[in-house]
Amino acid sequence: MAFDTAGAGVAFLLARVLFGVVLAFTGLNHFLNAEGMIGYAQAKGIPAASLGVPVSGGLLIAGGLGIVLGVYPTLAAGAIAVFLAAATPTMHDFWNAPEEEYQNEFNNFLKNVALLGGALAFLVFASETWPLAANVGI
Numbered sequence: 001m002a003f004d005t006a007g008a009g010v011a012f013l014l015a016r017v018l019f020g021v022v023l024a025f026t027g028l029n030h031f032l033n034a035e036g037m038i039g040y041a042q043a044k045g046i047p048a049a050s051l052g053v054p055v056s057g058g059l060l061i062a063g064g065l066g067i068v069l070g071v072y073p074t075l076a077a078g079a080i081a082v083f084l085a086a087a088t089p090t091m092h093d094f095w096n097a098p099e100e101e102y103q104n105e106f107n108n109f110l111k112n113v114a115l116l117g118g119a120l121a122f123l124v125f126a127s128e129t130w131p132l133a134a135n136v137g138i
Contacts (some may be wrong), residue, residue, distance in 0.1 A: 002128055009131030014062050016067050019118050023080060024064030030057025038103075044091055069120055070133020077122035084119060088112040 003009050030037050030053050037057075041049035059079050066076025092112060094105035 001008070002125060003131050008057060012125075012130065013132045016070070016122070019115075019122070020068035022066040022078075022114070023059070024061045024068070026060075027057040027060025027064060030060065033043075041091070044093070047120065056083060056087065070130040071135075073122065073126040073130060077119050077126050081116060081119040081123055084112050084116040088116065 003012060009042060034038055034053060034057075038049045039051045041053055060083065063076045063080040063083070066072050069079070092105045092109035094102055094109050097105040
């Protein structure tokens, strides 16, 4: 099994907490800074941004907390992966950014790509029994 070695369950829990809390906090920011997030999404040409920002915020909160708690891990990790796969090239299109915004968009693009890799890794392990988790699975 993937979690048979000493400390593997604790390390995996730490990974889940670090990953999931950051995503849940990011989702919370979609509500706390809704006006700014909606304006940014509109500037990027996102249709129905006033609906998309809270929906994506809820997705990030639910997915992040699902990973932290180990609740519906397939759904949680899959939702995060889908969100990141869609949002990364649309919201952080550094190749279209003006010179003064290029580096910030490039950095955010790379961060999201790394997060997508993490979400995919959690998705791979979603069918395993997660140690120290609620383990409600799909």
